Amino acid sequence: MIMPVVDIKAVSFSYPQSQKVFEDVNLSILKGDFLALIGPNGGGKTTLLKLMLGLLKPDQGIIRVLDNEPDHAGPNLGYVPQFASHIQDFPITVRQLVAQGRLNCGAHNFWLTPTDKIQIQQALVATGTDDLAERSLAQLSGGQKQRVLIARALAAEPQILLLDEPTAHLDTSSGLKIFDLLAKLNQQTTMIVVSHDLEVVSRYANKVVCVDHCLNWQPLKKMTNNPDARHR
Ligand SMILES: Nc1ncnc2c1ncn2[C@@H]1O[C@H](COP(=O)(O)OP(=O)(O)OP(=O)(O)O)[C@@H](O)[C@H]1O
Numbered sequence: 001m002i003m004p005v006v007d008i009k010a011v012s013f014s015y016p017q018s019q020k021v022f023e024d025v026n027l028s029i030l031k032g033d034f035l036a037l038i039g040p041n042g043g044g045k046t047t048l049l050k051l052m053l054g055l056l057k058p059d060q061g062i063i064r065v066l067d068n069e070p071d072h073a074g075p076n077l078g079y080v081p082q083f084a085s086h087i088q089d090f091p092i093t094v095r096q097l098v099a100q101g102r103l104n105c106g107a108h109n110f111w112l113t114p115t116d117k118i119q120i121q122q123a124l125v126a127t128g129t130d131d132l133a134e135r136s137l138a139q140l141s142g143g144q145k146q147r148v149l150i151a152r153a154l155a156a157e158p159q160i161l162l163l164d165e166p167t168a169h170l171d172t173s174s175g176l177k178i179f180d181l182l183a184k185l186n187q188q189t190t191m192i193v194v195s196h197d198l199e200v201v202s203r204y205a206n207k208v209v210c211v212d213h214c215l216n217w218q219p220l221k222k223m224t225n226n227p228d229a230r231h232r
Pocket of ligand 1: 016047
């Protein structure tokens with residue numbers, strides 16, 4: 001039997017003094033999956049990501065990430081949060097932001113080891129942002145910033161990458177470029193991506209789960225006739 005990289009069993013969760021977001025949900029994600037989480041606003045997609053990251057704890061049930069507690073997965077679990085507009089004015093270069101991705105890997109007080117520096121450079125190259133490395137973050141376009149946020153997550157060499165609406169603020173062409181990048185990175189890294197764009201999702205994901213307080217698998221073949229769609 002193949003061991004899931006993320007295993008969610010009989011999980012229930014509510015925020016304090018709020019209605020239940022999830023009751024008794026189950027989900028298994030396998031190594032190499034490109035899993036898309038779709039669903040209506042407020043359905044629980046971000047909450048599900050936070051449960052997988054160990055930022056929230058289930059009221060009931062079990063979540064295992066790489067056969068461990070989620071908050072013990074450390075740098076194996078990378079996270080690209082929803083595009084945060086407040087980062088745009090930070091007086092920081094692209095390389096400095098990507099270097100933050102190494103902080104969880106033992107780099108302290110920005111004292112970077114030669115290995116840290118190599119991983120930062122590799123993340124910049126993998127995301128096509130190496131030629132932007134010395135530029136200020138504030139000077140970049142939305143699509144370039146999104147790539148830099150992905151580079152920051154990649155710098156930690158995660159086995160699993162979680163992305164919360166990585167193309168929400170991008171035009172169609174820039175969004176497709178980001179998904180092309182994610183598909184390339186998916187050769188090494190399991191992808192879990194929240195998206196509202198069904199057409200794009202059907203083209204890139206091999207599994208789709210609709211999150212609406214419960215988790216429903218969507219049969220991809222019925223979602224698209226696109227011959228390029230990846231069905232694994
Ligand atoms: N910190 C919080 N405290 C209380 N309730 C919350 C909190 N965060 C989210 N919720 C509620 O939990 C539910 C799920 O929210 P969540 O953000 O996970 O949905 P989502 O599917 O990611 O939505 P969207 O597509 O709008 O980003 C919503 O009803 C939301 O109001």
